[in-house]
Amino acid sequence: xxxxxxxxxxxxxxxxxxxxxxxxxxxxxxxxxxxxxxxxxxxxxxxxxxxxxxxxxxxxxxxxxxxxxxxxxxxxxxxxxxxxxxxxxxxxxxxxxxxxxxxxxxxxxxxxxxxxx
Numbered sequence: 001x002x003x004x005x006x007x008x009x010x011x012x013x014x015x016x017x018x019x020x021x022x023x024x025x026x027x028x029x030x031x032x033x034x035x036x037x038x039x040x041x042x043x044x045x046x047x048x049x050x051x052x053x054x055x056x057x058x059x060x061x062x063x064x065x066x067x068x069x070x071x072x073x074x075x076x077x078x079x080x081x082x083x084x085x086x087x088x089x090x091x092x093x094x095x096x097x098x099x100x101x102x103x104x105x106x107x108x109x110x111x112x113x114x115x116x117x
Contacts, residue, residue: 024079031115043079071098
C-alpha cells in the first residue's frame with residue numbers, strides 16, 4: 001500500500017509547486033475535471049493499468065525522484081493504487097496517494113480544472 005497524503009497536505013504541496021499530481025481516472029473523466037496541474041495516467045480498465053502506466057509515465061513523469069501524488073475518484077476507487085504501485089515498480093521513489101480522491105477535493109470547495117482550461 002502506498003503512503004497516504006491528506007487533502008490539506010496535498011493542497012499545501014500544490015500551492016508551493018512541490019508535487020506532481022497524477023489523475024488516474026479514464027481520459028474522459030480527466031477532461032471533465034481534475035486537480036490543478038494534474039497529468040493523466042488512466043488506471044482503468046484495471047487490467048490495462050500497468051501497460052498504460054508503462055507507456056505514459058516516461059513522458060508525463062520524466063523525473064523519477066520527483067514527489068508524486070496519485071488520486072482517483074474516492075476511497076473505494078482502485079485506480080490510484082494500481083498506477084502508484086506500478087510507478088514504484090518502475091523506479092519512482094516518492095509516490096504517495098490521496099486516498100479520498102477528487103470527490104473529497106470538490107466537496108471541500110477546492111479548485112479543479114478541465115481539459116479546456
